[in-house]
Amino acid sequence: MDYLLHILILINIYVILAASLNLIAGYTGLLSICQAAFCGVGAYTAALMSLKVGSPFLVNLVLATIISGALGTLVGFPSLRIRDDYFVIATFAFQVIAFSVMNNWVTFTGGPMGLPGIPQPVILGWDVNSHGEYLLLITMLAAVVLWGCHRIVHSPFGRILMSIREDETFAFSAGKNVAACKVLVFMIGAAMASTAGVIYAHYISFVDPTSFTVMESIFIISIVVIGGAGSFWGPVVGAIVLVTLPEILRFVGMPSSVAANVRQILYGGLLVAFMMLRPQGLMGKYAFGKGGATQ
Numbered sequence: 001m002d003y004l005l006h007i008l009i010l011i012n013i014y015v016i017l018a019a020s021l022n023l024i025a026g027y028t029g030l031l032s033i034c035q036a037a038f039c040g041v042g043a044y045t046a047a048l049m050s051l052k053v054g055s056p057f058l059v060n061l062v063l064a065t066i067i068s069g070a071l072g073t074l075v076g077f078p079s080l081r082i083r084d085d086y087f088v089i090a091t092f093a094f095q096v097i098a099f100s101v102m103n104n105w106v107t108f109t110g111g112p113m114g115l116p117g118i119p120q121p122v123i124l125g126w127d128v129n130s131h132g133e134y135l136l137l138i139t140m141l142a143a144v145v146l147w148g149c150h151r152i153v154h155s156p157f158g159r160i161l162m163s164i165r166e167d168e169t170f171a172f173s174a175g176k177n178v179a180a181c182k183v184l185v186f187m188i189g190a191a192m193a194s195t196a197g198v199i200y201a202h203y204i205s206f207v208d209p210t211s212f213t214v215m216e217s218i219f220i221i222s223i224v225v226i227g228g229a230g231s232f233w234g235p236v237v238g239a240i241v242l243v244t245l246p247e248i249l250r251f252v253g254m255p256s257s258v259a260a261n262v263r264q265i266l267y268g269g270l271l272v273a274f275m276m277l278r279p280q281g282l283m284g285k286y287a288f289g290k291g292g293a294t295q
Helices: 003-028 035-053 056-082 085-106 131-153 156-166 168-173 178-204 214-227 234-252 256-277
Strands: none
Touching: 003 035, 003 131, 003 156, 003 178, 003 234, 035 056, 035 085, 035 178, 035 214, 056 085, 056 156, 085 178, 085 214, 131 156, 156 168, 156 178, 168 178, 178 234, 214 234, 214 256, 234 256
């Protein structure tokens, strides 16, 4: 039973990460390869505050969103001058920098050894210490994030984001503040991603740089692409498919050393297949590289 609850917890964590990227890439058209870095910022913020300061969970959550949001604002600024492939490279650079800081600032982040012993969260007297309670907590947080995304997308701000995705020049000529909207959506997406990192840190009770690599960012992109960019349910469907898929390999008797490589092959194969045959994903309306929405 705990195994099933663990899988459901991971699905909800990736739903949050994919939903945050979906705002940036699916609705605004800014493909980013640094969502794992923002998740790592949230995880390390929660870990350091819990271990060094002893601050409560809610304080750590708020602080992580503020710090990640500020970093997201800084990363969003290059989008004002560079676009398309060059912007992807800029976000990739931030991902590499963030990982290098986590991995090499040993006196602060613990370096490759990470930070163990992160305490379990206590929320207004509620001691979260079982898989069922963690699932309830992360499900509520994922629901709040999805609700927030829904409200944003169906607001005037969300319509501006989609107009930027379809034709940025036209949006600008229509008098929309394109620059401010692009930076703001990056800030929101980064803050949302950090909440997943906070939950992850307290749930695993350990963080290290290997959980926030470039490959993890690509995995989050895969969830958005396969689930469907620009769709409310896309991140949910994509997370369910890609998180449960490797677990199937456990039941066919495949050795763990082989299963890890097969998992990467499956991810890559699925991503290529969807980009070629159904670029809008399972539930999406927007196809990367296809000139906008695809019906």
